[in-house]
Amino acid sequence: MASELSRTDLLDAHVRRIDRQDKIATGVLTAIVGLVMLLVVAIIAYILVRGAGRALTPGFLTNPYNDDVVAGIVYQLWDSFYLLIVTLVISVPISLGAAIFLVEYAPDNWVTAAAKTAIETLSSLPSIVVGMFGSLFFVVTLGWKISILAGACALTMFNIPILVRTIQQALEDVPRSQRDAALAMGLTRWETTINVLLPAAMPAIVTGIVLSAGRVFGEAAALIFTAGSAPARLNFANPFNFMSPTCPFNIFRPACSLAVYIWRLTSEPTAGSTEIVWGTATVLLVCVLLFNLLARLLGKLLSRRLTAE
Amino acid sequence: MAHLMPKRRLENIGLSITGLCVALVALVVVTLIFMVAQQGLTTFFVDGVNPIEFLFGQNWIPEQERYGALPMIVGSFSVTLLSTLFALPIAIGSAIFVVEVAPGFGRRVFQPFIELLVGIPSVVYGVLGLYVINSLIKAIFGEAAPTGAGILSGSIVLAIMILPTITTLSMDALRAVPNQYREGSYALGCTRWQTTWHVVLKSALPSLMTAVILGMTRAFGETLAVQMVIGGVERSMPTGLLDPASTLTAALTAGLSNATSGSVYYHALWSLGLILLVMSLVFIMIIHLIGRKGAKANG
Amino acid sequence: MTDITTSRTTSGRPLLFTRDVTVTYDLAHEALHKTSLSFEAGQVTALIGPSGCGKSTFLRCLNLMNREIPKCSVGGEIHYHGHDINTPKENLFELRKSIGMVFQQPTPFRKSIRENILFAPKKHGRVRTKAEEDELVETSLRQAALWDEVKDKLRQSAHALSGGQQQRLCIARTLAMKPDVVLFDEPCSALDPISTFAIEETIRDIASTGICEIIVTHNMEQATRVSDRTAFFYVGDMVETGPTQQIFSDPHDQRLIDYLTGRFG
Numbered sequence: 001m002a003s004e005l006s007r008t009d010l011l012d013a014h015v016r017r018i019d020r021q022d023k024i025a026t027g028v029l030t031a032i033v034g035l036v037m038l039l040v041v042a043i044i045a046y047i048l049v050r051g052a053g054r055a056l057t058p059g060f061l062t063n064p065y066n067d068d069v070v071a072g073i074v075y076q077l078w079d080s081f082y083l084l085i086v087t088l089v090i091s092v093p094i095s096l097g098a099a100i101f102l103v104e105y106a107p108d109n110w111v112t113a114a115a116k117t118a119i120e121t122l123s124s125l126p127s128i129v130v131g132m133f134g135s136l137f138f139v140v141t142l143g144w145k146i147s148i149l150a151g152a153c154a155l156t157m158f159n160i161p162i163l164v165r166t167i168q169q170a171l172e173d174v175p176r177s178q179r180d181a182a183l184a185m186g187l188t189r190w191e192t193t194i195n196v197l198l199p200a201a202m203p204a205i206v207t208g209i210v211l212s213a214g215r216v217f218g219e220a221a222a223l224i225f226t227a228g229s230a231p232a233r234l235n236f237a238n239p240f241n242f243m244s245p246t247c248p249f250n251i252f253r254p255a256c257s258l259a260v261y262i263w264r265l266t267s268e269p270t271a272g273s274t275e276i277v278w279g280t281a282t283v284l285l286v287c288v289l290l291f292n293l294l295a296r297l298l299g300k301l302l303s304r305r306l307t308a309e
Numbered sequence: 310m311a312h313l314m315p316k317r318r319l320e321n322i323g324l325s326i327t328g329l330c331v332a333l334v335a336l337v338v339v340t341l342i343f344m345v346a347q348q349g350l351t352t353f354f355v356d357g358v359n360p361i362e363f364l365f366g367q368n369w370i371p372e373q374e375r376y377g378a379l380p381m382i383v384g385s386f387s388v389t390l391l392s393t394l395f396a397l398p399i400a401i402g403s404a405i406f407v408v409e410v411a412p413g414f415g416r417r418v419f420q421p422f423i424e425l426l427v428g429i430p431s432v433v434y435g436v437l438g439l440y441v442i443n444s445l446i447k448a449i450f451g452e453a454a455p456t457g458a459g460i461l462s463g464s465i466v467l468a469i470m471i472l473p474t475i476t477t478l479s480m481d482a483l484r485a486v487p488n489q490y491r492e493g494s495y496a497l498g499c500t501r502w503q504t505t506w507h508v509v510l511k512s513a514l515p516s517l518m519t520a521v522i523l524g525m526t527r528a529f530g531e532t533l534a535v536q537m538v539i540g541g542v543e544r545s546m547p548t549g550l551l552d553p554a555s556t557l558t559a560a561l562t563a564g565l566s567n568a569t570s571g572s573v574y575y576h577a578l579w580s581l582g583l584i585l586l587v588m589s590l591v592f593i594m595i596i597h598l599i600g601r602k603g604a605k606a607n608g
Numbered sequence: 609m610t611d612i613t614t615s616r617t618t619s620g621r622p623l624l625f626t627r628d629v630t631v632t633y634d635l636a637h638e639a640l641h642k643t644s645l646s647f648e649a650g651q652v653t654a655l656i657g658p659s660g661c662g663k664s665t666f667l668r669c670l671n672l673m674n675r676e677i678p679k680c681s682v683g684g685e686i687h688y689h690g691h692d693i694n695t696p697k698e699n700l701f702e703l704r705k706s707i708g709m710v711f712q713q714p715t716p717f718r719k720s721i722r723e724n725i726l727f728a729p730k731k732h733g734r735v736r737t738k739a740e741e742d743e744l745v746e747t748s749l750r751q752a753a754l755w756d757e758v759k760d761k762l763r764q765s766a767h768a769l770s771g772g773q774q775q776r777l778c779i780a781r782t783l784a785m786k787p788d789v790v791l792f793d794e795p796c797s798a799l800d801p802i803s804t805f806a807i808e809e810t811i812r813d814i815a816s817t818g819i820c821e822i823i824v825t826h827n828m829e830q831a832t833r834v835s836d837r838t839a840f841f842y843v844g845d846m847v848e849t850g851p852t853q854q855i856f857s858d859p860h861d862q863r864l865i866d867y868l869t870g871r872f873g
Contacts, residue, residue: 022500026410032402033419036476039469040422046441047433097330105324108678115331117593118338124589125341126530128558129582132565133341136348140570157341160334181715181778183676185728185785186704188316190323195727200718211428218430221532221558225565259533262432266439266537267563274440281436288428296421306718313733316701 047278047285054279061283065231065261071272073280075234078248079148079255080287083227084217086152086251087159092209094156095163102164103171104189104197123161127221130157135225148251151227158222159212166208170201203306207299214291218284220259228254229264258284342586349583352376352576363580369543369560371574378557378581380546385556385588387460387547388535389528392467393521396475400524401517404479409505415480426473435537438466443538446551454551458540461550466538467528475524482516483509515603519596526592530585532558557581621690622646623820624670624707624789629684629694631665631674639665642684643846645839649788652811652821654831654852657841658872663824666841667791670822671707672700688789705732707789708782713798714774716766716781721758724766724777725749725784732785744784751817752780753810772803779810790814792823796830808834828868832856840864 054060063072098119106112134154144150174197182192198205223229232255235246245253256264262280265273314322353360358376366377403423407415442465443457454461486509494504510517540553541563547554555563561581568575625646631639640662647653655663668674669682672693686694693703716724725745726735735741745762749755754776758769766777775795782790792811796804811834815821825831831838832852839849840861848861859865866872 018500018503022502025502025505029402029406029410032399033406036399036403036472037419037422040426043429043437043469044425047437094330094333097327098334101324101327101331105327115335118335120593121342121590122334122338124526124530124593126532126558126585126589128532128561129345129530129585129589130341132561132579132582133344135565136344136570137340157337164334175713175715177711177713177715178717180673180676181709181711182717182728184671184673184704184709184711185782186316186701187728187731188320188323188701190319191731193323195731196717214428218428218432220430220432221562224562229566259430259432262436263533263537266436277436278440281433284430285433288430289425292425292428313731317699320701 048282051278051282054275055282060279071276075232076256076258076261079232080217080257083148083151083255083257084213086148087155087216088213090152091156091159091163095160095167099164099167099171100193103168104193119161119164122157127158127219130154131222131225138226146228146254148227148255151223151255154222154226155216155219158219159216162212167205170204171197174200203299203302206302207295210291210295210298214288218259218288220263223257223260229256229260230254231256345579345582345586348576348579352580356573356576367546376577380543381555381557381560384547384554385529388463388467388556389525391464392471392528393525395464395468396472400472400475401479404476404483405505408480408483423473423476431531431534434466434470434534438462438534438538442466450551456540456553458538458553459551460547460554463535463539466534467531470531470534471524471528474527475520478520478523479517482513482520486513515599518599522592522596526589529588532562535559536562557585623649624688627685629669629686631669631682634679639844641844645846645849647820647822649820650815650818651837652815652835653837654835655824655839655841656828656831661841662844663841664793667793667822667824670791671704671709705785706787708785708787709791710778710782710795712794714771714778716774716777719766720763721766721777722762725781729784748780748784751783752776753806754780772799772806775799775807789820794824
């Protein structure tokens with residue numbers, strides 16, 4: 001009888017112990033998550049607030065960097081967007097093609113496996129290695145010099161693995177039955193992909209492209225030695241003299257993006273550069289956050305249109 | 310409309326166009342590996358630098374033609390390991406919370422939140438590290454950290470940067486654990502914590518390891534954020550976590566603009582790039598090994 | 609383009625027949641063993657059997673859809689209009705124009721009702737003018753008994769239709785290609801009884817226009833309602849085949865008897 005009692009006592013104690021353990025664990029986990037959320041808010045708020053003064057100064061967004069009164073970032077802003085556009089023009093078609101091949105055509109053999117490994121390798125390469133390769137291959141071997149084109153190609157190498165993966169995922173998420181139905185009507189994989197799969201996958205693909213654009217927009221290491229780090233001098237008054245080094249559209253001129261500009265100012269500080277760095281960082285962060293927001297909105301909008309039409 | 314291409318030819322054209330895209334990517338990667346290897350090995354085979362001295366030499370002083378990469382190698386590995394150590398418990402902890410405790414909150418609030426961190430460019434992290442974290446370290450440690458730059462501040466910045474990578478991948482890993490496992494454990498009267506600890510984490514272990522390795526890959530290759538905060542001292546071995554040091558990526562960024570192409574220094578920098586390249590291949594191999602083992606364990 | 613009249617003149621031999629068709633997945637797992645069956649124009653054949661018996665696998669051989677599955681190999685002969693189509697040289701795009709297929713789940717594309725019908729004929733260059741398009745849309749939808757329900761909303765998304773309507777749209781879409789064989793892979797398993805009844809009627813109507821139909825079903829009553837002939841599959845083997853009447857009233861093989869009396873399945 002006595003032993004019986006102590007056994008239930010023991011069991012009770014055990015239950016209480018594991019119960020307490022469960023409560024403590026939940027408490028600790030909640031604290032961690034609270035901390036992480038606080039960290040995210042703190043980081044973003046700090047950057048925004050710290051640089052807001054400079055970023056909102058009239059002229060900062062519209063003046064060239066060498067303005068005597070308010071040094072601005074208009075050239076860097078232009079170069080960032082222009083580099084991004086050139087990069088997307090190169091990387092989107094290649095990634096689309098590669099993703100379609102991997103999803104639709106890829107034979108199950110070592111060639112495909114090697115191609116997949118190559119893309120995986122590209123995705124894990126440090127961006128400075130890509131930049132270093134670009135500074136030799138695009139700049140010297142192909143003779144493009146330090147230029148927007150060389151920079152965009154380096155960014156493309158950085159962007160392709162991200163894009164290929166998201167497009168691949170988007171295509172694979174289209175129900176198999178859609179693909180089978182089109183193939184069963186005697187259509188080619190090509191027609192099936194272009195007319196059935198791509199439209200259905202479009203919301204996810206657009207979201208992926210805009211998200212990757214945000215990543216590209218802030219990338220600097222791959223650019224320093226391919227597109228250059230010296231601020232460009234641009235002449236917006238004469239935009240169509242394409243071979244001129246001051247032509248904003250010339251893809252063979254050097255360029256300096258916002259991100260590279262920040263890096264340059266921190267590594268070679270001058271009087272008052274700290275404020276410019278914070279202002280530029282704020283602008284850069286706002287742009288990237290806008291890309292994030294745009295990606296979500298576009299994705300939602302497109303999928304709503306798709307299902308509603 | 311009047312004339313349609315025969316289907317077989319159309320299919321071959323589709324195959325060729327998309328195949329060319331893949332071939333182009335593969336070709337660029339092969340060229341990259343080849344070029345980095347060729348330039349990086351020139352240091353040893355043409356310029357006559359001893360590879361053993363290169364890998365284990367403790368001084369990197371190009372003016373004196375001393376190319377010992379150990380300070381950077383040690384720097385790279387220390388920031389990688391330290392930042393993983395900082396980020397890991399936080400990442401796994403939050404992943405457990407948002408998958409096991411509050412899934413709705415996780416999907417709707419936490420995930421978009423943590424993805425904001427991914428979007429922040431690495432130079433912005435660098436600025437934050439340079440002006441905020443370095444000052445904090447200086448304030449906390451005083452004399453011991455005269456500039457605040459060093460392995461510790463580099464690791465803190467990196468930990469924040471790899472936190473979202475490890476967290477989101479861990480969340481995916483935990484979500485992939487079939488619900489029957491949890492229900493089976495609850496049916497035996499286990500608490501949520503016991504279920505998480507003994508059942509969920511155990512069966513998600515391979516994917517969690519992959520998440521950690523991917524985070525480490527990112528930390529090892531991260532360039533500008535580290536370069537801006539670590540202090541950039543390659544000359545000699547780091548003696549503590551608070552001394553200015555350098556990493557492979559930081560030394561490359563700083564050195565490449567000064568080196569004239571064709572010089573021994575230039576080739577030595579490529580050798581650093583070669584080490585980075587080899588390390589990323591090693592990380593990929595580890596991930597594949599884990600994946601294969603996981604597949605075998607699950608039958 | 610082959611039409612129904614030429615198929616009937618292939619004297620003496622059935623429109624479509626298989627000889628010793630064997631299917632293996634993953635190079636090792638045999639899903640179907642030496643199956644020989646023949647199908648006539650204007651006839652409905654039901655393929656029945658417990659799940660995993662190979663009936664769907666067999667169906668997917670007939671329009672070479674198994675080629676779309678990696679590591680799936682099909683052995684044996686499949687004769688269609690007098691020649692073996694199970695050869696690497698066979699132009700499967702041409703073949704699938706005249707052997708249509710309707711799937712288990714309704715699979716309308718994210719297009720309008722009209723574009724769903726016209727998509728494949730356009731890509732095959734079958735329609736040239738607006739008048740031809742209009743006519744094809746109307747006849748196909750009428751054949752699938754859907755015209756009256758959708759004639760006023762042809763430009764609306766096909767996804768707005770009900771499940772049964774979607775499935776009939778898929779049938780109409782298949783008929784728009786003017787096939788002489790239509791394969792049905794459990795076409796009613798996702799539908800309610802009323803839609804099922806409508807589809808079964810459509811299947812009978814199509815057969816009366818001289819099209820050869822083959823339908824996979826797990827529903828034995830459905831087989832008796834729609835089919836002229838029935839083939840029973842069991843674990844990768846075609847066990848017994850004959851007129852539907854005879855299969856259900858006078859089965860010979862013990863496995864078929866057990867299946868019909870509900871011992872398994």
